[in-house]
Amino acid sequence: MGRPAQINRTRILDAALAIADADGLDAVTMHAVAKRLGVTAMALYRHVEDKKDLLDGLVERLLTSLPLPPPDLTLDERLAAVARNMRATAAGHPNVFPLLLQRPADTPAALAVRDAVVAALGEAGLDGATAARMERLLSTAVLGFAVSEVAGRFAHHDRAVLDADFDYLLEALRRMIDSAGD
Amino acid sequence: MGRPAQINRTRILDAALAIADADGLDAVTMHAVAKRLGVTAMALYRHVEDKKDLLDGLVERLLTSLPLPPPDLTLDERLAAVARNMRATAAGHPNVFPLLLQRPADTPAALAVRDAVVAALGEAGLDGATAARMERLLSTAVLGFAVSEVAGRFAHHDRAVLDADFDYLLEALRRMIDSAGD
DNA sequence: ACCTGAACACCGTTCAAGT
């Protein structure tokens, strides 16, 4: 029979995210995560494959927490909402967020976000290949900005300046989408 | 007196870059770098402060190797040249390049690249604040794309598709710059 | 079935010692 599990994947990811948010990605060690759960490091291996799998889970967690825009918004509003939610998620988890740019965007949660954007672009009249291309450029620009911001590449810049940068970026992306419709 | 140094910062960075290119960033350990130079790990500490300093040196090395565009080119040509050189550097050092997005852009080599772009934008008639903003958005988009590409976020996409994506991105950035001149 | 304890091969870094 065996006793009921004391820990599970969800609790492990909760603990890992809390440690990452508080003390940085380097502080997320198997030992530290286990300690926070009152268990030995080796106990984690029944619930995650290895450390890489744990970090993948963290990325997936961030993507899952990203609210998708309501479909009754206009295209522009939907794209702006996704972009702003991305930036807010980055601000909420600055130590984990940079990993988003470094993993293949083909996990379930990543696909959900991507498909929402591609669908919005399709509804607006772009053909499939163009919609897919715009989505790649859109996500690249927004992720690049959000990562730059939280990873400190824009250190020494006021919040107001970066907010204006972001608005300008959204406007430029809007124009890119518009001109792709021709 | 003491004997002449067997190693120096340059040789250490050469070795570290070679290891990173061949086997990934995780393979760049103090022990591995030292071994490649025929010394013990502890010998490195006379020439680099610590491991973080070594990685910073690697980033600086990449930026230093980036050719700056000849000033006789037009604005568009200069910006496209910087962007293409960035992408080529990423392709040449795919394991180290992602670090570029994660460090403050205020080292000497980073400033040289930035100033070249800001100067080009200034010559084209943008005021200082606007030129600085355009440079941030430009570098963010190009770095974001190059990092996405080498870190595997665009895995499963043909080279031809990504080349076309990049051309499209350059065109969108060109339009952003043009409209900023008003 | 789930977790522990002991162990292994590493890691970055320190310090005192050698030449």
Place this chain on the structure above:
DNA sequence: ACCTGAACACCGTTCAAGT
């Protein structure tokens, strides 16, 4: 001045053992 050897506190991961 420069490098080594020994050591420390960690790290991810394995395996056999406990309940």
